[in-house]
Amino acid sequence: MTTMAQETAVPVTRGSEIRRHELAAFLRSRRERITPEQVGLPRGTRRRTPGLRREEVAQLSAVGVTWYTWLEQARDIQVSVQVLDALARSLMLDASERAHLFQLAGTTDPTPAASCPSVTPALREVLRALEPIPACVQNSRYDILAYNRTYARLMGDLDAIPPEDRNCMLLVHTNSDWRAAIVHLEDTQRLMAARLRASMAGHLGEPAWKMLLKRLQTASPEFRENWERYEVVGTRTKTKEFVNPYVGHLTLEHTDLWLGPEVGARMVTYSPKNEEARQRLEKLYELALGS
Template sequence: MVSQQQQQEYRLHELGDFLRTRRARLTPEEVGLPRGNRRKTPGLRRAEVAQLVGVSVDWYTWLEQGRSISPSTQVLERLVQALHLDVNERSHLFLLAHQQPPPALSQEPEVVSPTLQHFLDHFGYRPAFVSGRQWDILAWNDAGCAVFGDFRLKTTRERNTVWSLFVDSASRQFVVDWEEDARRILAQFRSSCGRHLGDPQLTELIHELMHYSPEFRAWWPDHEVLGAQEVKKTLNHPQVGYLVFERLTFQVLDTPDFKTTVYTPLDEADTPRKLEHLLEQWYQQEGQKPHTPKAALGLPQVQRLEQDTVALWLAECCQKVEGAWVANNTIMTSYTLWCEANRYEPKKAKGISQSLATHGLEIGVNKRVLDEHHRRKMTRGVRGIVIL
């Protein structure tokens, strides 16, 4: 059995190795230092990193050697800057050094990627939205607007989940068992606030909630905390009456401060039919056609492996364009959601690749693309199609 001391030694060894690999990939010119004449190995020297961070060479050497020292948050942040670490590397550094995630970068703009928006859009008749670190709803799908109102017409405060629940008087009629739901949301909100202590926008939001909501003012000092839960949610919609859902919230791995919430309709209270009616009204109002076939609503999952689902997906969702390129993860997301919407059993990644090759597409094509942090990375994809 691995002892606590062995775990500590392994963690510090990993930290030292990580720092060595990060400085090895940089050149002096990239960090604004002169190259010099007697450089035998690539990358920065320890003395150069120590100079950039503002610590002694001995101290930095001990850190790379896995000595039991505790770098402060300020020193780690200077290491992030000196070694040009991206957001994922920053998180890894803090987990190795402090055994906890880094402080949130509160000033970073919260931008929902096109891929994540595409993911929301293909939930079809299930309302879904993405919220950020202050619980502002940042992106949504059509079903979300059909059930919860047009998010485009709401102010930032009105799109805040906690604010709308506690301050908007209409929520007390809209949410069945309002107090139970409000207490649960408040406890989850309190848990997430622990990651963003001192965030000025969160502090302002809490002060306003304390002022405008007697319930928030009474319950906030209780310090109840709760993680995300799968719960049954009943709404009393002003147009169609009761709607019953399963509500699931999960974290977006690429952007940990983002939470995706999906409302899956249950058969109770004739929810699927009512939801279809609301969404049809929404599309009529918008002058659009539904993104998802009606067959996607309320039908059981069936196994239909004999169908060439990749060919059907290509015909409905894609267009062949010579020289075009699409990343594998984008293809997998679009294809899987299409299968789910049409109640097909999706193929595994290997089967998808084989089918794409059968249809004359070039698979396994590497391309350098910019990630969300504007850094170039090599990504594998398929050449010859675009996803509509």
């Protein structure tokens, strides 16, 4: 006699199998369309495989070759969000392809590339109303969830950065434009690492936080050094200096405006410290409107 549990288990298992095969086919198709030159690898003289080899994708994504091969063979293995993020970047997926990858894997993309329901139309209107003052909405992990036009040009061109990379911790450690724009870069990096450690105490083990930490530790010796200091610091208003590529030196007051009773999502504003900064922010806003 067949039980109800047995009857429902069959389609669930079949659905998982179909999704694994779709994921495997999708990964193969994305791998085969990328040339070695696109990712900084030599082509060699005996390449028969179109695009990248499996071992090359595994190397770029910092995963085992056998494990990645099993993934393309649709084996029944668990895939973490950290690995999916690494694969998405290695395979140069756009926003739609990245969303498709996470959907096939049966999980949620935890990066800013995914939409954030807390950023309401009303909140976006507040960001626009603050212009020419640069302002954005961040969570405690430093993901940039929304921003106005002046903020987009404060340290380069934020619109040109893929949504999954719009994280202040990543940008101050890996983006050349942001690093050049921050006057006291080393102090800023150390302070941000201390703030991240303080915030992470309430999110230990969460996939998105683990993914960000692994990426920072892999990409930045400066972050690894600061992280090993085990410093923690709370939030505070402070003066910050930038060298903007469009209007020059800016001295601004950084303020965090919390959006709820808990220390989580916040609106970050940079108001002018002096009249010179005010005039330059107005000029930056005009440039942003014309771009």
